Amino acid sequence: MNDWFPLWLSLRVSIIATVVAGVVGVALAYLLAKWRSRWASVVEAVFTLPIVLPPTVLGYYLLTLLGSRSAIGGVWQDVFGSPLVFTQAGAVVAATVSALPFVIRAARAAINNVDARVEESARVMGLSELRVAQVVTLPLAARGIGAGVALGFARALGDFGATVMVAGNIPGQTQTLPVAVYDAVQAGDDATARTGSLLLGAVAIVVLILVTQVFARRR
Amino acid sequence: MAQLVEHHLAKVRVAGSNPVVRSIRIVSRAPVLRRLGSIAAALVLAASLLVACGGESRYDVVVAAASDTRDAFVEIAAFANAEFGVDVGFVFGSSGLLREQVIAGAPYDVYVSANDTYVDHVVRAGFGVPASRWEFAEGRLAVISADGIGLPGEVSELGASSRLVIANPSHAPYGVAAREALQRLGLWGALEQRVVLADNVADAVRVVRAGEADAGIVALSLVLDGPYLLVDDALHDPIRQSLVITTHGSSNPAARTFIEVLGSAEGRSILRRYGFTVKP
Numbered sequence: 076m077n078d079w080f081p082l083w084l085s086l087r088v089s090i091i092a093t094v095v096a097g098v099v100g101v102a103l104a105y106l107l108a109k110w111r112s113r114w115a116s117v118v119e120a121v122f123t124l125p126i127v128l129p130p131t132v133l134g135y136y137l138l139t140l141l142g143s144r145s146a147i148g149g150v151w152q153d154v155f156g157s158p159l160v161f162t163q164a165g166a167v168v169a170a171t172v173s174a175l176p177f178v179i180r181a182a183r184a185a186i187n188n189v190d191a192r193v194e195e196s197a198r199v200m201g202l203s204e205l206r207v208a209q210v211v212t213l214p215l216a217a218r219g220i221g222a223g224v225a226l227g228f229a230r231a232l233g234d235f236g237a238t239v240m241v242a243g244n245i246p247g248q249t250q251t252l253p254v255a256v257y258d259a260v261q262a263g264d265d266a267t268a269r270t271g272s273l274l275l276g277a278v279a280i281v282v283l284i285l286v287t288q289v290f291a292r293r294r
Numbered sequence: 295m296a297q298l299v300e301h302h303l304a305k306v307r308v309a310g311s312n313p314v315v316r317s318i319r320i321v322s323r324a325p326v327l328r329r330l331g332s333i334a335a336a337l338v339l340a341a342s343l344l345v346a347c348g349g350e351s352r353y354d355v356v357v358a359a360a361s362d363t364r365d366a367f368v369e370i371a372a373f374a375n376a377e378f379g380v381d382v383g384f385v386f387g388s389s390g391l392l393r394e395q396v397i398a399g400a401p402y403d404v405y406v407s408a409n410d411t412y413v414d415h416v417v418r419a420g421f422g423v424p425a426s427r428w429e430f431a432e433g434r435l436a437v438i439s440a441d442g443i444g445l446p447g448e449v450s451e452l453g454a455s456s457r458l459v460i461a462n463p464s465h466a467p468y469g470v471a472a473r474e475a476l477q478r479l480g481l482w483g484a485l486e487q488r489v490v491l492a493d494n495v496a497d498a499v500r501v502v503r504a505g506e507a508d509a510g511i512v513a514l515s516l517v518l519d520g521p522y523l524l525v526d527d528a529l530h531d532p533i534r535q536s537l538v539i540t541t542h543g544s545s546n547p548a549a550r551t552f553i554e555v556l557g558s559a560e561g562r563s564i565l566r567r568y569g570f571t572v573k574p
Contacts, residue, residue, distance in 0.1 A: 080352070143399040161400040243400055246383045247352035261386070261496050262364065263503070 081255035092170035100178030130236025166242035174227030185219020222290035353383030354548035360408035361496035362513035366568035388494035390465025403543025409467035422538035435525035472511035514569035
């Protein structure tokens with residue numbers, strides 16, 4: 076592989092997406108875990124859609140929602156002076172939406188698993204809800220959250236379908252590594268396809284080992 | 295107040311046997327959070343640095359081109375770079391897919407279609423510069439077959455293949471032409487169930503080369519390096535290779551340079567070498 080741009084772009088996009096999905100996802104997971112209503116499961120289902128939807132369908136939704144002719148796309152264009160779709164920002168949005176459900180599901184499960192009596196004790200001692208979350212709930216759920224964030228990162232790094240629809244396949248601009256692999260296969264460039272695939276495979280294995288060995292270790 | 299509570303917590307942490315306290319011991323896990331906190335802070339820092347740097351195109355001109363032009367255009371781009379120092383980046387795909395992207399506002403400077411009607415659509419949608427519209431060549435169809443399966447002597451023998459690949463006619467002009475040829479030969483009705491539709495004509499070539507289909511009707515421009523059977527061009531409407539400068543690229547001088555190179559003697563001779571018919 077003689078062009079490393081797709082690798083750097085992929086790392087960049089997926090790190091930004093992981094940070095956004097991590098912050099938004101943990102906050103949402105906390106609210107969902109504490110929200111005792113049947114609507115909570117409806118909201119969670121909506122945020123889980125990206126896991127089960129075909130990525131192309133997800134990409135189509137995003138393209139419709141964020142395209143130049145949509146309300147959100149229009150506002151974005153007014154503020155930043157360029158469209159959101161077919162840009163690196165579009166790639167970040169696609170990767171974030173793909174990663175978000177992994178963070179939410181893992182974090183919500185971990186938060187639900189925190190012993191309610193511990194949280195109650197902290198409340199009895201006069202801690203505010205925010206402080207309870209900060210010193211009791213989230214530290215106890217840290218491993219689960221970490222596993223979710225790691226999986227989210229792997230998913231963001233590997234996204235193809237949604238990215239190619241929302242950000243396109245522009246070399247040197249929006250061509251991420253998975254998209255570059257697809258392009259190389261189409262061009263009959265086996266060497267690039269092989270290198271890119273091996274790289275993505277290696278990162279995925281490292282992340283999965285991290286998830287099982289570091290984050291999911293029994294307390 | 296909060297400080298007071300922290301003080302209490304600290305005290306409770308020391309006493310081990312108090313039943314309330316057993317659960318509070320968890321507080322000692324706070325370092326995990328603190329560590330996560332610093333990891334998160336580092337990530338946020340890295341992310342903002344990443345956001346801050348880069349983003350602009352590395353190419354002087356981005357050309358969205360029908361995938362049949364790939365081999366020829368890569369060579370023409372190398373020539374443009376050597377002669378004029380212009381760096382051309384390509385986005386290859388089916389003409390229909392690229393048309394949709396142009397109309398959705400993709401930042402392409404030039405749109406190259408394997409037919410002329412898609413270029414008209416782009417112009418009519420207000421995304422192409424009408425005066426720059428140019429039909430620069432005609433493409434030809436060719437039949438190729440998988441390794442170990444002999445080439446048919448005539449196109450009509452394709453009726454015997456168990457799996458035939460063509461580009462998807464709903465958005466790829468070479469697919470339309472291939473379907474037309476099969477229809478005019480009276481083979482389409484019998485073959486339709488055994489035809490595999492590829493994303494674009496380059497993908498159709500890949501499918502045959504990978505041995506996933508017996509044969510394919512593809513673009514001549516992509517298969518000159520191996521055995522092929524030329525399809526009589528009376529069997530289909532002309533495959534008119536056309537281009538237009540997009541409104542996005544209208545003020546990009548490199549877009550005009552690329553088109554000038556394409557129309558130069560060298561550009562035309564490269565197109566001819568890849569099997570395109572170029573008017574003298």
